[in-house]
Amino acid sequence: MPPSSCAICSSRALIVRPKNHQKLCKSCFLSIFEEEIHHTITTNTLFQYGERVAIGASGGKDSTVLASVLKTLNERHDYGVDFVLLSIDEGIKGYRDDSLETVKRNAVQYGMELCIVGYDELYGWTMDQVVEQVGKKGNCTYCGVFRRQALDRGAAKLGINHVVTGHNADDIAETVLMNLLRGDLPRLSRTTHIITSSPSSPIKRSKPLKYAYEKEIVLYAHHKKLDYFSTECIYSPEAFRGSARALIKNLERVRPSAILDVVRSGEDMAKLVPEEVSAIQRCAGKNEAIQEGGGEEGFGGCGSGGGRSSGGEMIDMERRLNENEAAREREIDIAPANITSKDTPPIQKITVRQQGARTPRKLPRQHMGQCIRCGYLSSQEICKACMLLDGLNKNRPKTKIEVSLEDGEGSSALKG
Amino acid sequence: MHCQQKCPNEDGRDCFVRYVNTKVIKRMENFRIRNSTIGNPRLFLLPLSFGVSSVALLHLLDSQLQGQIDRMNRTGYGLLVVHVNMPSTAPTGIYMKRLQQRYPRHTHFHVDLAELFDYPNGILESSGKSGLSQALGAPDGQVSNQDKLDHLLDSLPSATSRADMLGILRTRLLVEIAKKRGCEGIMWGDSTTRLAEKTLAETAKGRGFSLPWQISDGASPHSLVFRYPLRDLLKKELVTYASLTTPPLDPIIIPEQTPQALTSKNTTIDDLVTNYFQSVEESFPSIVANVVRTSGKLSAHQPFGGGERCTICEMPITAGSGGLHGWGGDQGKLGPSSSDPHPVEKLCYGCARSTLGATFSARTASQG
Numbered sequence: 001m002p003p004s005s006c007a008i009c010s011s012r013a014l015i016v017r018p019k020n021h022q023k024l025c026k027s028c029f030l031s032i033f034e035e036e037i038h039h040t041i042t043t044n045t046l047f048q049y050g051e052r053v054a055i056g057a058s059g060g061k062d063s064t065v066l067a068s069v070l071k072t073l074n075e076r077h078d079y080g081v082d083f084v085l086l087s088i089d090e091g092i093k094g095y096r097d098d099s100l101e102t103v104k105r106n107a108v109q110y111g112m113e114l115c116i117v118g119y120d121e122l123y124g125w126t127m128d129q130v131v132e133q134v135g136k137k138g139n140c141t142y143c144g145v146f147r148r149q150a151l152d153r154g155a156a157k158l159g160i161n162h163v164v165t166g167h168n169a170d171d172i173a174e175t176v177l178m179n180l181l182r183g184d185l186p187r188l189s190r191t192t193h194i195i196t197s198s199p200s201s202p203i204k205r206s207k208p209l210k211y212a213y214e215k216e217i218v219l220y221a222h223h224k225k226l227d228y229f230s231t232e233c234i235y236s237p238e239a240f241r242g243s244a245r246a247l248i249k250n251l252e253r254v255r256p257s258a259i260l261d262v263v264r265s266g267e268d269m270a271k272l273v274p275e276e277v278s279a280i281q282r283c284a285g286k287n288e289a290i291q292e293g294g295g296e297e298g299f300g301g302c303g304s305g306g307g308r309s310s311g312g313e314m315i316d317m318e319r320r321l322n323e324n325e326a327a328r329e330r331e332i333d334i335a336p337a338n339i340t341s342k343d344t345p346p347i348q349k350i351t352v353r354q355q356g357a358r359t360p361r362k363l364p365r366q367h368m369g370q371c372i373r374c375g376y377l378s379s380q381e382i383c384k385a386c387m388l389l390d391g392l393n394k395n396r397p398k399t400k401i402e403v404s405l406e407d408g409e410g411s412s413a414l415k416g
Numbered sequence: 417m418h419c420q421q422k423c424p425n426e427d428g429r430d431c432f433v434r435y436v437n438t439k440v441i442k443r444m445e446n447f448r449i450r451n452s453t454i455g456n457p458r459l460f461l462l463p464l465s466f467g468v469s470s471v472a473l474l475h476l477l478d479s480q481l482q483g484q485i486d487r488m489n490r491t492g493y494g495l496l497v498v499h500v501n502m503p504s505t506a507p508t509g510i511y512m513k514r515l516q517q518r519y520p521r522h523t524h525f526h527v528d529l530a531e532l533f534d535y536p537n538g539i540l541e542s543s544g545k546s547g548l549s550q551a552l553g554a555p556d557g558q559v560s561n562q563d564k565l566d567h568l569l570d571s572l573p574s575a576t577s578r579a580d581m582l583g584i585l586r587t588r589l590l591v592e593i594a595k596k597r598g599c600e601g602i603m604w605g606d607s608t609t610r611l612a613e614k615t616l617a618e619t620a621k622g623r624g625f626s627l628p629w630q631i632s633d634g635a636s637p638h639s640l641v642f643r644y645p646l647r648d649l650l651k652k653e654l655v656t657y658a659s660l661t662t663p664p665l666d667p668i669i670i671p672e673q674t675p676q677a678l679t680s681k682n683t684t685i686d687d688l689v690t691n692y693f694q695s696v697e698e699s700f701p702s703i704v705a706n707v708v709r710t711s712g713k714l715s716a717h718q719p720f721g722g723g724e725r726c727t728i729c730e731m732p733i734t735a736g737s738g739g740l741h742g743w744g745g746d747q748g749k750l751g752p753s754s755s756d757p758h759p760v761e762k763l764c765y766g767c768a769r770s771t772l773g774a775t776f777s778a779r780t781a782s783q784g
Contacts, residue, residue, distance in 0.1 A: 035747075036747040039747050040744065040747075043744065044744065169745075176619065177616065177619065177620075180615060180616065180619065180707055180710060180711065181703060181706075181707060182703075182706070183706045183707070183709065183710040184710075185710060185713060185714075194744065210744070210745075211744060211745045211747065243696075247616075247688070247689075247692055250688050251620050251685060251688060254576055254683050254684065254685055254688060255574065255576050255620075255685060257622075257769060258620050258621075258685065260622075260745050261620060261621060261622035261765075261766075261769060262619055262620055262622075262624075263745055264622050264624070264743060264745055264765055265618070265619040265620070265621075265622055265623065265624025265625070266619075266624060267743070267744070268624045268625035268737075268765075269619070269624040269625070269627065269714055271625075271734075272625070272627070272628060272714040272715060272716065273713075273714060274713065274714075274715050314699075314700050314703065315699075315700075317700075317702075317703060317706075318699070318700045318701075318702050318703055321702035321703065321705070321706055322702050325702060325705075
């Protein structure tokens with residue numbers, strides 16, 4: 001077979017674009033990848049001239065590529081943006097400590113200021129300690145809630161009100177499927193927006209890589225010879241995400257456009273989420289979602305487990321749904337009582353509401369206030385992070401104890 | 417067995433049959449006799465694939481009707497049972513015969529999918545000159561219906577696209593038949609599992625926008641009522657049910673083909689998702705049901721009145737959102753854009769995706 005030529009410049013093609021199987025030469029691939037992100041940035045007016053923007057940097061491929069591309073485009077197209085690297089130190093030995101070294105090198109390579117905020121200093125707990133306490137199951141919840149606040153606090157510390165993250169098209173597609181599987185329409189709606197912000201939080205998030213394929217990000221990093229850290233988080237991802245991730249990879253294999261198509265479906269479905277369910281208001285900017293919950297965005301941000309999963313969350317959810325179903329069967333056919341209790345898990349609200357199928361009830365509006373403990377934006381008296389911390393601290397031994405042998409798998413992993 | 421109560425019957429069989437019956441009767445409450453007028457029964461089309469779900473649906477509805485006759489000597493509605501011969505299906509003659517013998521109360525007939533070309537007023541010219549046939553590039557003139565269909569399928573770029581289009585064509589043919597025969601609507605045999613599959617598969621094919629119209633009971637954009645009486649029953653429950661009826665339903669069910677390896681070139685998105693839910697249904701049946709409940713909450717904002725429709729699938733398109741272009745993920749103008757031979761505004765995103773790269777000029781190409 002004769003060597004194929006590049007679809008753009010007709011020199012020898014070396015790359016088959018994962019997204020559409022277009023054959024390209026190396027330099028055309030790099031430039032089309034960059035220009036597509038430029039296109040996403042300009043059509044959504046992500047940046048203002050003179051703005052200072054923090055890049056959520058983990059040292060992984062996504063955020064490293066994001067930082068590199070943003071630096072390139074900022075110079076090429078004169079965005080006039082001052083980019084700063086913002087890293088979170090979750091305190092995971094053998095993972096985050098190494099990846100932070102990468103970020104430190106990146107900061108030098110790209111000539112960007114770097115700020116690192118640690119879970120340790122913010123919450124008094126590292127993720128290793130959290131896992132030691134709660135086990136590997138469900139630790140991603142802690143990490144997710146903590147990270148969201150940590151990014152906000154880090155940004156505030158830098159006097160910055162805009163954080164960009166490295167979420168790519170695969171992440172979004174995965175989240176769309178995951179939220180369908182666990183029945184979370186509000187989050188489905190929220191995560192498909194390219195810009196998200198909270199009404200009384202000055203810090204907005206955006207995802208310039210929203211339409212970029214993970215495989216192309218890897219290719220870009222490879223051909224640009226970027227310095228990134230490729231080990232995945234040592235704690236396993238949520239089962240739902242793992243399950244959705246495996247499906248997304250298979251879909252991509254069958255039809256490469258499927259990832260983009262799921263993202264498109266997600267965007268369209270977000271418009272179909274009834275307001276009383278979505279708990280978000282659509283606001284002026286068409287691509288912007290206002291988020292009332294202040295909770296985590298639905299991305300673990302670390303869910304790169306390649307489909308391995310404990311299944312714990314799915315088992316829990318199955319059990320919960322079964323209990324709801326049983327309760328419903330016992331119910332007499334009358335309108336359900338108002339569920340306003342604060343500690344009712346959201347999924348229960350949804351299933352119970354289904355009883356009155358065709359007559360949507362208005363959910364009580366959330367009022368945003370500040371957490372009485374830490375002052376962070378919250379719809380409850382105490383914010384999610386402080387609630388989680390309460391649980392953690394309750395069980396924390398008063399005196400420091402060295403890792404004991406009876407302590408279960410978490411600790412033995414730490415020792416090893 | 418799924419019996420949770422204490423069964424008088426040791427194997428729980430009666431209890432399970434009653435459970436299945438109740439789930440369906442609940443969904444069929446609007447079809448009691450008191451809602452019908454004497455002498456003018458409501459008529460519904462029941463598409464039957466000879467798969468376990470649609471056969472179970474027919475059996476369940478037939479039992480409901482028998483009950484009505486026993487009590488009142490008349491029925492609340494009538495059924496028209498139709499089987500569509502798909503290009504890939506084996507001959508169904510013997511099954512048709514058994515069906516007629518077992519359920520003589522209803523009219524049974526079968527049609528070839530290619531007959532959709534016989535509905536000139538319905539499908540071909542539904543949108544003026546750019547009707548379905550033209551959008552799909554079917555040749556006209558002195559070609560047999562089967563040739564037209566074959567040509568059309570051959571021109572599609574992938575197995576996924578073909579499966580996608582076959583499903584759409586089948587729905588459209590059934591809609592035309594229902595209209596022609598004076599049916600009020602269609603009774604679909606989709607189980608909970610099937611509806612969950614549809615939710616994820618349609619999402620994966622870029623058809624998320626059309627979910628409110630594809631899985632909910634009620635008016636459909638095809639100006640007919642769509643009903644899913646089996647929506648509260650899992651596929652595996654229906655499989656059990658089919659073996660518990662007297663006599664069992666097996667003789668009229670065509671056994672499912674063992675699914676091909678999911679690595680084959682002919683694997684489709686539908687195959688993948690079906691396979692996926694097979695395993696989820698095993699361990700997490702409530703999650704399957706929850707997917708359907710969740711997608712059922714998506715609501716169409718605007719009624720499908722005068723708005724624009726996709727020429728192929730007839731789903732309403734929000735102004736300006738047709739075709740593959742003109743949204744955030746479209747960066748097509750940057751590279752050499754792939755050929756999009758259709759007037760973009762006439763196709764929905766999903767149909768534009770499935771027909772992208774279709775060799776619609778195959779007829780001329782093969783001559784040259």
